[in-house]
Amino acid sequence: MPELPEVEVTRRGLTPFIQQKRITQIRYSGKKLRTAVPFGMIVQRLQGKKILKVERRAKYLLFISETGDTLIIHLGMTGKLGIFEPSAPLAVHDHLIFSLDSGMQMRFNDTRRFGSVTLLTNQQSQVMEETFFRTTGPEPFSPECSPEYLKKRAGKTSQAIKIFIMNSSIVAGVGNIYANESLYAAGIHPAAKASGLGLKRWQNLLTNIREILLWAIDCGGSTISDFLNASGQQGYFQANFKVYGRENQPCPACMELIKKETIGGRASYFCPSCQKR
DNA sequence: CAAGTTACCTGACGGC
DNA sequence: TGCCGTCAGGTAACTT
Numbered sequence: 001m002p003e004l005p006e007v008e009v010t011r012r013g014l015t016p017f018i019q020q021k022r023i024t025q026i027r028y029s030g031k032k033l034r035t036a037v038p039f040g041m042i043v044q045r046l047q048g049k050k051i052l053k054v055e056r057r058a059k060y061l062l063f064i065s066e067t068g069d070t071l072i073i074h075l076g077m078t079g080k081l082g083i084f085e086p087s088a089p090l091a092v093h094d095h096l097i098f099s100l101d102s103g104m105q106m107r108f109n110d111t112r113r114f115g116s117v118t119l120l121t122n123q124q125s126q127v128m129e130e131t132f133f134r135t136t137g138p139e140p141f142s143p144e145c146s147p148e149y150l151k152k153r154a155g156k157t158s159q160a161i162k163i164f165i166m167n168s169s170i171v172a173g174v175g176n177i178y179a180n181e182s183l184y185a186a187g188i189h190p191a192a193k194a195s196g197l198g199l200k201r202w203q204n205l206l207t208n209i210r211e212i213l214l215w216a217i218d219c220g221g222s223t224i225s226d227f228l229n230a231s232g233q234q235g236y237f238q239a240n241f242k243v244y245g246r247e248n249q250p251c252p253a254c255m256e257l258i259k260k261e262t263i264g265g266r267a268s269y270f271c272p273s274c275q276k277r
Numbered sequence: 278c279a280a281g282t283t284a285c286c287t288g289a290c291g292g293c
Numbered sequence: 294t295g296c297c298g299t300c301a302g303g304t305a306a307c308t309t
Contacts, residue, residue: 002302002303003302003303006302032285033285034285034286034303034304034305059302059303059304074303074304075302075303076285076286076302076303076304077286077287077301077302077303078286078287078288078301078302093287110286111286111287111288112285112286112287112288112301113285113286113287114285114286114287114302114303114304115303116304157279157280158279158280159279159280163280166303168303168304175302175303176301176302176303177302178302222302224301224302225288225289225301225302226302227302264280264281265281265282265283267300267301
C-alpha cells in the first residue's frame with residue numbers, strides 16, 4: 001500500500017487519537033514481521049508511557065514517548081494502522097494492539113507481514129539520522145533535495161530515471177505509483193538515463209514529484225486494493241492516476257495508448273508520445 | 278562497487 | 294469448482 005502520501009495521511013489521522021495519550025496495554029500476535037518484533041522491549045519501555053507526538057521520516061512512522069524512546073513502524077506493502085473501539089472485533093492480520101488511556105485502541109494490521117516494528121531507546125532525532133536513517137535520502141520537500149543535489153547524485157549512473165527516484169537513499173518516499181505519475185507529469189520517459197537529465201529537467205521533475213505527493217496527501221492517499229486511513233476510510237487519489245494501472249487506455253493529453261513495461265522489476269506505465277528520453 | 282536478482286508473505290485474479 | 298501461475302504499494306540481503 002503505502003508510499004509517502006499514505007504514510008503521511010496515516011500520521012495525520014492518528015495524531016489526534018495518539019498525541020498526549022498514555023499506552024495502558026500492548027498485545028501482540030506473536031507473528032514475525034519483516035524483522036522480529038522486539039515485543040518484550042516494547043512492553044518494558046512503552047507500557048504506561050505517554051506518546052508525545054507522531055512524526056514521519058521517509059515511509060516510517062515515529063511514535064515518540066515521554067521518555068524519548070521512539071517506536072518506529074513501517075507499513076510495508078499491506079500494513080495499516082487504525083483507531084478502534086476495544087469492542088470492535090479483531091481482524092485476521094492484526095499483529096499489535098495498543099490500548100490507550102482514552103479508551104480507544106491503535107491496531108497494526110499487516111496481511112503480508114512486510115511491515116516492521118523497531119524500538120529505539122532514548123533517541124534524539126539527530127542520533128536517529130546518523131543511525132537508523134543513515135542510508136535514507138532527504139525528504140522530497142526539504143531544501144536539501146534540490147535539482148543540483150539530484151543531478152550530482154545521478155552522476156554518471158547508467159540507471160533508469162524511474163529506478164533512481166525510487167531509490168530511498170537518493171530521495172525518501174517515492175514508490176512505484178508516484179514515480180510513474182511524476183514522470184508522466186514531467187514528460188520524462190521512465191527508462192531515460194538518470195545521468196542524462198539536465199538541471200532544467202531535474203527542476204521540472206522535482207516540482208512535479210512535490211506537487212503530486214502533496215496533491216495525493218490532500219486526497220487522502222491512493223487506495224489500490226486495501227489502503228485505509230486511521231479511521232478506516234479509503235483514499236481517492238487513484239481517481240487522478242494518469243498512467244498507473246492504465247495500460248492500453250488513452251493518454252489524457254494526446255490519446256495515444258499508455259504502455260506498460262517492466263523496468264527494474266517493477267511495472268512501469270508511460271505515454272510513449274508525451275514522455276521523452 | 279554498481280546494478281541486477283531474490284527473498285520475505287498472503288491473497289486476488291485469470292487461464293485452463 | 295479448483296488448481297496453478299502471476300502479480301501486488303517496499304526494502305534489504307544477496308549475487309554478478
